[in-house]
Amino acid sequence: MLGTYFYHEILRKTVISFGTLFNDIHIRHKDNNNKSISDMKVALAYGPMQKFLARLEQQPDLNRATQITLPRMSFEMTNISYDATRKSTITQTFKATDGSNLRKVFMPVPYNIGFELNILVKLNDDGLQIIEQILPFFQPSFNLSVDLVNVIGEKRDISVVLDNISFQDDYEGDFATRRALIYTLSFTAKTYLFGPVADTPEGLIKKVQLDYHTNMDRENKRRELRYVVTPKAVKDYDGDNTAVLTFNISATEVRFTVNDTTNFAVGDRIVIDSEVMQIKEKPDATTLVVKRGFDRTLKVEHLEQARVNKLTTADDNLIDIGDDFGFSETSSIFTDSLQFNPATRTDS
Structure with a gap:
């Protein structure tokens, strides 16, 4: 319930992943001969546009080179809203493993996170260079792969949708006032929020038992058949290295030689590479x-x-979570009226 501490850093990871999209954008200036004379990486920081404008306007040294301050980009998270269109069953859970333990996790809750990316430039050509390096990747969305919950290795593709583009030219004031062209791009990141991840006492299911009854009469029902299934390993876990092949064998040969058959018996299962065989x-x-x-x-x-x-x-006992395995099946016929008691694991 509320009050159980957990923190997966999902919102933080989403913000960082969004900012990472724009942290390697460059602009270039050329001379009259179309020769590149400068290549500048555009600075990126988290914060509201107004803060950067205020800093720009309050810069006391107006003779400094403009590129020290502009161009630059800023981004910020503007809103968080629930997305009902991606809703799943709230009570549904799924199992995940952290490598050794099985964890139970409720299905994540879909939320949309709004972002604004502000591009501040002095020269319109600088702004156009930056915009043109961004827009082709959003049609109108771009997918980010984010590791949302580290403890269970839960990675999901987060769709980042470009919602709107606006343009503003702040050129009011006297001759000494600096000009700032501002492009504002609005985005929506469709992420998922996970609740607490709980340890579960449940491990790999080692046995399934099913009793068939003749009818639905609770008082006089009589069981007739019990069906039991247990997992069987399809690879060697204990490294016993029982024998080795003495010749190559094709995919169809059923008779072959090994260096020693002493430890084998008819009916045993053996594995060579990844193929399981039964000795006849x-x-x-x-x-x-x-x-x-x-x-x-x-x-x-x-x-x-x-x-x-x-x-x-x-x-069979060493089968791990996530491994492939086969099944061993047995059935028994009964004529009594006993029932299996799960608590005592006996018939009564």
């Missing part, structure tokens, strides 16, 4: 006959000296 026969101490492409893995060629690893329950 073990004719002698160096030969295996297998079923290829087991657990829906791809049948591929394997080279001599490739490692042949045995997949066991130890590998």
